[in-house]
Each structure stands twice: as C-alpha cells, then as structure tokens.
Amino acid sequence: MTIIADITLPASTFPLGRVFQSFPDATMELERVVPLQETIMPLVWVEGSDPDAVESALRSHSQVKNVEVLTATGAESLFEVHWLPAADGLAEALLNTGATVLDARGTAESWDFRLRFSAHEDLSSLNVSLTEKGIPVTLRRIYHPPLEEISPMSPIQRETLLAAYRQGYFQIPRRINQSDLADELEISDSALSQRIRRAVSKLIERDVLSEEAGSR
CATH class of the missing domain: 1.10.10 (Arc Repressor Mutant, subunit A)
Structure with missing residues (x-):
C-alpha cells in the first residue's frame, strides 16, 4: 500500500537547507532527487537570488562535491548538487527507508516535503531516524491514495x-x-x-x- 506523507523540517537541520539560510529572499523547489549509492543528488530550482552567489555558496560548502548550473532563465536557475557520501542525515534516512521525494520546496526558515513510502513501517523508520539525528519532524498530513491518483507534478x-x-x-x-x-x-x-x-x-x-x- 502506498503511503504519502507531508512533513516540514527546519532549514537549519540539513545541509541544503542551511546553505539557503543565507538567502532570505529566495524560494527553492526540488525538480527531482536522484538516489545514488550512498547519497542523493538533488536538482533544485532557485528563484529570487543571484545565481552566481548561490553557486558560490554551494561550492564553498564542505559537504558538496560538485555543483553544476543546468539552466538559468529569468529569475530562476536550476542547480545539480553532488553531495559527498553520507554527508546528510536527511539523505541517509531517505535512502535507508526507500522514500521517494514527490515534492520539496523551501525558504530560509523551513522546507516542506511530500514523501512516498511503500509501507507505514518505512515512514515510522524515517521519523525515528531523523529524531535520533536531532532533526525535528512536523507531520502535516498522511494519506493512502490509489496509485492512479498520485500526480507526477508538484x-x-x-x-x-x-x-x-x-x-x-x-x-x-x-x-x-x-x-x-x-x-x-x-x-x-x-x-x-x-x-x-x-x-x-x-x-x-x-x-x-x-x-x-x-x-x-
């Protein structure tokens, strides 16, 4: 049975969120999250901040392996961010529980995630894992949609x-x-x-x- 959970995390509790705390006017939206062997590679749209400054901030982060600017149009830029393995407690928890990130958007204060799990136990495991890592989780909604109702869009x-x-x-x-x-x-x-x-x-x-x- 598919489980969909909407959660909120403080931006200060995971590396990507902390990077964007330096850009209070920016809004971020994940295009998609690519799972790798020991980490994840997010593709993130950033609107409302200078793309050169954002790229510089990402490159200077100690846990970022590489950054690529895939496109820049008007007020938005798309970044591909390669993290070092096991650099992110959130990434580790997502990989271990098999969670799929359907949607994620954030500001300098907090990020909202929509996650898909194959079982309740996986959602519970994610919550336990994040709590043990000192990452407070606010569960906003949980539901069980039929497969045909799962939208590919944010x-x-x-x-x-x-x-x-x-x-x-x-x-x-x-x-x-x-x-x-x-x-x-x-x-x-x-x-x-x-x-x-x-x-x-x-x-x-x-x-x-x-x-x-x-x-x-």
Whole structure:
C-alpha cells in the first residue's frame, strides 16, 4: 500500500537547507532527487537570488562535491548538487527507508516535503531516524491514495496548470496571455513558463512515454 506523507523540517537541520539560510529572499523547489549509492543528488530550482552567489555558496560548502548550473532563465536557475557520501542525515534516512521525494520546496526558515513510502513501517523508520539525528519532524498530513491518483507534478505545478486551463490559456485563441496570467498568479513570466513546461513534461513522461513503452 502506498503511503504519502507531508512533513516540514527546519532549514537549519540539513545541509541544503542551511546553505539557503543565507538567502532570505529566495524560494527553492526540488525538480527531482536522484538516489545514488550512498547519497542523493538533488536538482533544485532557485528563484529570487543571484545565481552566481548561490553557486558560490554551494561550492564553498564542505559537504558538496560538485555543483553544476543546468539552466538559468529569468529569475530562476536550476542547480545539480553532488553531495559527498553520507554527508546528510536527511539523505541517509531517505535512502535507508526507500522514500521517494514527490515534492520539496523551501525558504530560509523551513522546507516542506511530500514523501512516498511503500509501507507505514518505512515512514515510522524515517521519523525515528531523523529524531535520533536531532532533526525535528512536523507531520502535516498522511494519506493512502490509489496509485492512479498520485500526480507526477508538484502541488504548485498542478495549481499553475489548473489556473492556466481555467483561465483559457490553452484555448485557441487564448482567453488570457502569459503576462496577464503571470500577474494573476503574482509570479514572473519566466516562472510561469517554467512551471507549465515542467508540469507538461512530467505528464508526458507518465502518460505518453509510459504508454509507448508498455505497447512495445
């Protein structure tokens, strides 16, 4: 049975969060988390801070092995961060419990995670592991959705896509242009474009590519 848990962690309790405490105006969103043998490699979007300053802060962290700037568009930049093995108590706990990070976003104060587990025991193990490492966990929600209800998109990507659809952004001709929709959502044109493109990309990966693979 699939278990979905929404948790909040203080930014000061894990390395990636601590790096971004130096950027109080920034907001971060994980594009995805790639599990490696003894650590994880997050791909993180950063909005609201100078990308050169963010890159410098990441490179200077003692537990970061390498940093790559994958793309920079407008107010957002995408970073690929390679951590040293076992450098992160949170990463270790996620790897040991087989948790999948469905969504993660943060500020200088705290980070919200949406995690998927295959059993209640794995969620309990994560909680115990983090607590033993001195990382306080706030469990906001836990539920058991049917597999078909698990969205590949983050909540903010889903909300943006729904708003675009309801406002007629996808109609021909469009009832609302990108600039006006971005104004309604109080984000930049670039941020809107990136959210829609990432959401559509994830839907294609789940529904189109998986169907194509299944038909072979």
